[in-house]
Amino acid sequence: MPTHIVKCTQCGTDLDVSSFAPGQIVACPCGAQLTVPPRPLQATQPPPPASQVGAQPPPPQAGAYPTPPNVPPMGPPAPPYQQARATCKEANLALIFGIISIFCFSIILGPIAIALGSKAKKILATNPHLAGSGKATAGLVIGIITTILGAIWLIVLIASLASQ
Ligand SMILES: [Zn+2]
Numbered sequence: 001m002p003t004h005i006v007k008c009t010q011c012g013t014d015l016d017v018s019s020f021a022p023g024q025i026v027a028c029p030c031g032a033q034l035t036v037p038p039r040p041l042q043a044t045q046p047p048p049p050a051s052q053v054g055a056q057p058p059p060p061q062a063g064a065y066p067t068p069p070n071v072p073p074m075g076p077p078a079p080p081y082q083q084a085r086a087t088c089k090e091a092n093l094a095l096i097f098g099i100i101s102i103f104c105f106s107i108i109l110g111p112i113a114i115a116l117g118s119k120a121k122k123i124l125a126t127n128p129h130l131a132g133s134g135k136a137t138a139g140l141v142i143g144i145i146t147t148i149l150g151a152i153w154l155i156v157l158i159a160s161l162a163s164q
Contacts, residue, residue: 004039008032090120091132094139101143106150113143 004018010032017026022038094116101109117140124133 004036006034006036008034085129085131088120088124088127088130088132088136090116090123091136091139094120094143095135096139098139098142098146101146101150106146107154110143110145110147110150113139114147115143117141117143 008028011030098113120136
């Protein structure tokens with residue numbers, strides 16, 4: 001329960017009247033008698049801050065309106081034959097190895113991602129019906145970056161070991 005504070009009209013002391021019902025008489029230490037005002041309150045219990053009010057609207061809106069953002073995801077499934085394009089397997093692998101190489105074994109997996117990415121690009125160049133050139137490029141680029149970082153890491157490691 002929020003604290004209910006009443007300022008004494010005589011001495012100005014803040015009196016905690018939380019345990020008193022509205023309308024009751026409370027005696028202040030100074031001797032003044034105060035009537036507890038109705039509970040709907042004071043600064044002690046502010047209304048929901050403006051920042052919260054600002055943060056909350058999105059969910060209600062999503063429920064209230066049939067929001068446009070929800071509609072597009074429903075639309076696209078229309079042309080299924082376009083999605084039937086098989087994705088180049090090497091492109092997928094290049095991306096997977098590239099992503100894993102970010103986290104571990106970059107010096108090994110990075111070059112594998114590069115090899116798979118460039119292989120996928122060759123395959124895609126000769127098989128235009130295959131999808132996945134974006135993945136192949138991503139795998140290739142990530143592979144190059146992680147290989148370089150892995151190499152730097154290795155050099156630093158060797159240098160620090162050698163200096164001991
Ligand atoms: Zn008083």
